[in-house]
Amino acid sequence: MFKAIIVLVLGIALLGGAGFGGWKLYTMYLVEGEAAPPPPPPPPPTSFVRMSSVVVPVIGAAKVEQFVTVVVTLEVIAEKAPVVQANQPRLSDAFLTALYGALDDKSVLNNGIVDIAAVKGKLKETAGKTVGEGLVTDVLLQVVMQRNL
Helix, strand or coil, X not given: CHHHHHHHHHHHHHHHHHHHHHHHHHHHHHHHHHXXXXXXXXXXXXXXXXXXXXXXEEECCCCEEEEEEEEEEEEEEHHHHXXXXXXXXXXXXXXXXXXXXXXXXXCCEECCEECHHHHHHHHHHHHHHHHCCCCEEEEEEEEXXXXXX
């Protein structure tokens, strides 16, 4: 009887050890190998740089037909905001040139009305060319006013 109890305890210990070893191998090779990809890093913090208003005339065949006024705020990477603020005169000039050209060839007009999405895209592209790609993350058009004469 005593020998049977010893054999039973040893058998349970061996089966428990084999089960524990199998579980460790299973988790090491099968479960951890199928781990989900790590989440993408969070976007960098941003800040806003308010630009001066841009007033552009729309010139027709013989005279100025209307004026378009745009107030722009740029969303930039927070650590690069001083670079963008230092380049505000260059940005204002580039915005004026880009909008003047776009209004002249009517690429931002839709039946004589300013297409805000097209203006936003044009200004974002111009800002990227002026201060460098990736510094300006978005363009906020706070005011778009169109006045016919």
